[in-house]
Amino acid sequence: MRHRWISVLICAATTAAVTTACGSGGASQSADGKTELTIATFNEFGYEELFKEYEAAHPDVKITQRKTGQGQPHHQNLFTKLGAGSGLADIEGVEEGYLSQFMSKAGQFNDLKEIGPKIEDDRWLAWKTQAITTKDGKLMGYGTDIGPLAMCYRKDLFEKAGLPSDPEGVKALFTTWDAYFAAGDQFIAKVPGVAWFDSAAQVYNAMHNQLETGYYDKSDKLVIDSNTAIKANWNTVTAAVAKGQSARLGAFSNEWNTGFKLGKFATKTCPSWMLGVVESQAGPENKGLWAVTDAFPNGGGNWGGSYLTVPKQSKNAKKAAELAAWLTAPEQQIKAFKAKGTFPSQVKALDAPELLEQTNAYFGDVKAGTLFATQAKKIKAAQYKGPADGQIQETVVSPALQSVEQGKSPDEAWKAAVEGAQKAAK
Template sequence: MAGCGGDDSAGGSGTTSSNENIELTLGTFGEFGYEDLIKEYEGMHSNIKIKHDKVGQGGPYHEALLTKLAGGSGAYDVSAVEEGHLSDVLSKPQLFNNLEEIGPKDVTKDRWLGWKYDAAKAKDGTLIGYGTDIGPLAMCYRKDLLQAAGMPFEPEAVKPLFATWDSFFQAGDTYVKATGKAWYDSNSQIFNAMQNQLPVGYVNKDDKLVIEENADIKKNWDKVTAAGARGQTAKLAAFSNEWNSGFKTGAFATKTCPAWMLGVIKGQAGPENEGKWAVTDAFPNGGGNWGGSYLSVPKQSKHPKEAAELAAWLTAPEQQIKAFKAKGTFPSQVKALEAGELLSTTNPYFGGIKDGELFAKMAQKVGPAQYKGPGDGQIQENATSPALQAVEQGASPEDGWKQAVDAAKRIAR
């Protein structure tokens, strides 16, 4: 495999601490691309059987995981944790094995992009999980809709539109004036991307809620709600039926676009829109990440060393490439991002763009990991997003802001 040689043959020693017959439980959600990899690992380790429990949705999975952790039993030997729920476990490092202590010695920080590795470190230094995939952000857009509006529409030509958030909103005004149609899908999708670029988020490193004190959050709120009031938002809640169909009907012209979103767009926009959607290696204010997960080993595991070896192997560069080929999960390991098999991939639906190369480039633009304190993900999901939807439905931006702050206070108390 090009670019993936050297010490990554098994993501660790590839051996277990004993030859006893054991069963390891692995819990994931959505699509990690592990089905064939599990069979491969069992073939390499005759004494290990892996029971893989795959849950469809991340929300119910994480609720169950937190319940099992709190109850002291039932957690998987290897438990996946999505980055949006990472803050819920980083505050409980005593419930997890430190992978820097129990994992294979050749699994070191430099295997991963620095921000990916650092995001899984608790304040006490415990490494909660090995990084799996990532969701580096680019911008997707409808070429035909921008062309019809008299705007630049080729992937190189549109980059100035997406250079900063100010240029993005200015382009939105141009598009709305020319077409009378929405520029983006929802205020919350834009706000969340802006929020995750800030040096400090909703909660600071002292685990103090700073949604009111952090002036940058309110500035982003004001920019987004003002753009929405000027007609730029399609007011479609992400992953709703209306949002899904919006890709096909041209309900919005642009989409904040992590690597995995290409599959969503292709699936929802359908074959009749092939070649109309495009992606460019630009994102306002540089870059960002939306999505990705980690493999953790809770203290409840009766086979922590073997579990850590499995997690290390599944997240090694060679396996990340295989998972990407199977399900499109974008690698987080440096050698995987340099692999010819990744960089040479093309996406016919998006005009034959080299999507592997494009998103590998965007992964390098992601800034330092923002600290995610307790309740951070819940604030996004249950405070700011519903409040932004309320503004889209007629509430004033100031009333929406008060709703968001009050809800965040209830979550963080």
């Protein structure tokens, strides 16, 4: 599940000295009379030093941040407090995996075009802004990071299979999904006991997000059973499972983590943030064995990224919007990237020398900043996400694919996935 590394801020309780932004009444103030802005973030946004910088430039503002290590509780808290009508922070982070649920409740958030400072229309990549804009043109959030996709692979295992192993040489293997799975057939025939990829769901989700139309059409009609491209992807991935290309490891499980260290699979769909996961799980003993190339089947895609939003519950909405706008300016996003590796979605940031010159020693000193900036620019549009889209992907389709890896027939699992999606969409 993509949200496991995420953290959360919930609003502080009211004390005798402090009126919180969660309660009723006027603007929230700290004990020393400053306007207090609360911000709910998840994962590592890289904002800690930026908060200090903003407070120094705005001595009338005090910023309060809290976070934990999980994203699911954050979003559960967000939607629960939306229903309760109170308790939210002045700024709430929303991860793209929950965007469909958020957009279905967009009426409870401020239109940042209306309350925020004037911002150039092309600050962000067009598809990033498109995904957070309502059908009637309201901007419900400012883009933070993104997760452009590339392909990671084990050079030593490729060499053992007689496949090219340098980042330029492997590109031909990753031009299309047909080429990718054909290379997988070659690999498993030459390297017994090692799979081509880690998990069916990890590959399928990347394929699915490249489709022009996903589980819903733009009228919010569920189309999982009538969209032939979805079923085609399902058939392709489950056929690869049947051939033995999958390591059958549930993503982010202990077994999946160990799989990196023990070399249980040769390739990994790699959004920019995944490099840190690979390094952490594979460990220092595998430094230099993993490589990454600026190629991805059928062109590219995105996995991950977030937005800053301002709920209508906020008592400091205008000042909150000013802070959110500042945090998502290209200059600040470069600083956040340098602090925590959050890959920026701002057009100017993608051309900044500080980003383009960044290298990754674990992956052979690859110029990772340039590589992922190139991948980000290949993404042309964001797939429309309907009301239960994230739920269908995470709790219906991914488990159905895992059931195929555990022995269930693809046809039975597909039927269960369709039925599960229909229930989730009600």
